[in-house]
Amino acid sequence: MLKKEYVDKLTEILDENRISLDVPMAEWTSFKTGGNAECMVFPKSEDEITEIIKLLKENKVPYYIFGNGTNTLVRDGGLKGVVIGLYQHFNRIDIDEETGVVKVKAGALLSAVANLSCRAGLSGIEFAGGIPGCIGGAVKMNAGAYDGEMKDIVQRVKVMHEDLSIDEYNTDEMGFEYRKSNIKDGDIVLEVTIKLGKKDPNKIRARMVELSKKRKEKQPLNMPSAGSVFKRPKGNFAGKLIQEAGLQGYTVGGAQVSKKHAGFVVNTGKATAADVEQILKDIKDKVYEKHSVELEKEIIIIGDDE
Ligand SMILES: Cc1cc2nc3c(=O)[nH]c(=O)nc-3n(C[C@H](O)[C@H](O)[C@H](O)COP(=O)(O)OP(=O)(O)OC[C@H]3O[C@@H](n4cnc5c(N)ncnc54)[C@H](O)[C@@H]3O)c2cc1C
Structure with missing residues (x-):
């Protein structure tokens, strides 16, 4: 305590x-x-x-x-x-419909930013409408989906460093790569400025609905998970390698390699975190055995073992 x-x-x-x-x-x-x-x-x-x-x-x-x-x-x-x-109270979104500049506090949900931008006729963030996280974590991880990434829309990022100093960075200073940025552990993203383009809201909404439908078809959204647990290895897909290693449906305690999308590990009801960590280790080992590819974790694991 x-x-x-x-x-x-x-x-x-x-x-x-x-x-x-x-x-x-x-x-x-x-x-x-x-x-x-x-x-x-x-x-x-x-x-x-x-x-x-x-x-x-x-x-x-x-x-x-x-x-x-x-x-x-x-x-x-x-x-x-x-x-x-940060999600509960540090989540203000300010949209300038004229310039397409959107200022967002780190705890705002990507879905909220995408929906409000759509209503304002601003396009570019449709890809992120179905990513269930907040914009701060999304910038740190350079989150992405369906050929879009945060780096495509981020203009400026306000960051608090470990010594409590605050700096603002332009996109080209952010070191964005696949699921990576220059934001260090210990740095906190405070505010993100994104720049969007104008488009007919009906067209934006149609694209968001299309992407949401794709997600529902492909991903086990009705079960608890943290999305894709491994990063995409160069020139390949983690889900495909896991599937080819015969692991779809593989279960440890309450953790399971999703039967719908092999890149996801789902909680079937009573998974402990230890079950999840064990299944990640087993997946990594078996994929290496089968394909000689070293999978890298995408999810963040924190805290103490029991
Ligand atoms: C069903 C499902 C589908 C998903 N689909 C996708 C997808 O298509 N693409 C994708 O990229 N991800 C996807 N994800 C993963 C996840 O939603 C994203 O990585 C998202 O960006 C994480 O945001 P969060 O706020 O939930 O982060 P959290 O889990 O709260 O935090 C993640 C990490 O970011 C750090 N962090 C959080 N906020 C800040 C901040 N303000 N400053 C500094 N560090 C911070 C945390 O300390 C932690 O290390 C999916 C997850 C689920 C459950």
């Missing part, structure tokens, strides 16, 4: 109803498994984020940044320290 003195200090920064103790991370991650976090806080401004991190650093309390928890597995022993959840 987080020491009472830190909780008291946190209540000097944000109201009590934005501080939760002993929080089951299964409720805050799309995998729907994992242990409890000692504390979770929900800041609503850059000042609050700065003050919280200053306090935690000064007292050597570990902390984790969370968007919507759709690319994260929390181990069964849970998380010591504080989870800083």
